[in-house]
Amino acid sequence: MKLYYKAGACSLASHIALREAGFAPEIEAVDLPTHRTAGGADYYAINPKGYIPALVLDGGEVLTEGVAIMQYVADQKPEAGLAPPAGTLGRARLQEALNFIATELHKSYSPLFNPATDAAGKERALAHLKRRLDLTESFLADGRDFLLGADFSVADGYLFTVLGWAGHVGLDLAAWPKLSALRARVAARPAVQATLKAEGVV
Ligand SMILES: N[C@@H](CCC(=O)N[C@@H](CS)C(=O)NCC(=O)O)C(=O)O
Numbered sequence: 001m002k003l004y005y006k007a008g009a010c011s012l013a014s015h016i017a018l019r020e021a022g023f024a025p026e027i028e029a030v031d032l033p034t035h036r037t038a039g040g041a042d043y044y045a046i047n048p049k050g051y052i053p054a055l056v057l058d059g060g061e062v063l064t065e066g067v068a069i070m071q072y073v074a075d076q077k078p079e080a081g082l083a084p085p086a087g088t089l090g091r092a093r094l095q096e097a098l099n100f101i102a103t104e105l106h107k108s109y110s111p112l113f114n115p116a117t118d119a120a121g122k123e124r125a126l127a128h129l130k131r132r133l134d135l136t137e138s139f140l141a142d143g144r145d146f147l148l149g150a151d152f153s154v155a156d157g158y159l160f161t162v163l164g165w166a167g168h169v170g171l172d173l174a175a176w177p178k179l180s181a182l183r184a185r186v187a188a189r190p191a192v193q194a195t196l197k198a199e200g201v202v
Helices: 011-020 066-076 089-113 119-138 154-163 177-187 190-199
Strands: 002-005 026-031 054-056 062-064
Touching (some): 011 190, 054 066, 066 089, 119 177, 154 177, 177 190
Parallel strands (some): 002 026
Antiparallel strands (some): 002 054
């Protein structure tokens, strides 16, 4: 399998899922402004959506959308315990968490990273993101170590990834102690360390 990625971007969550599952994927960086891969290929020819992540499967099919990639990868190695089995309430809880991260956290950063957003827009976006982080903190109120409970799942790799952007938009994660602790817990995992090293972000 081959993952197209940008270091530290949302593709990191798919990359963590792959390494947590025990794969050592080929990876190739994409320069998003020019849509060229590190090898010089036209990325649109690989993924017409133009954004990362994209996972090229061994049969040549291209799978896009992080939440689909993470679940597909987890399902290839059920013994790794990265996702509850399909059709269970546990799996619906995982999808609930992944969709929340994708639509309520990940995309809440977009106006903050967009140079076209004016100061008032950035202030509104930051206030919105803070409210969503408050909500995420409340999901851990019962003392659970990870989003679904006692065990790590692909949703934690995704949450780790988006929490990593907080400093870039001027937020100090110390304001959310349970999220900070979860992030540290995920960062300590050997597969996560290997992933960060492979992307050159540590
Ligand atoms: N719906 C996609 C969105 C992925 C996405 O937002 N990728 C960003 C990086 S985190 C990107 O490639 N942006 C460049 C672009 O949209 O052209 C997913 O969830 O996988």
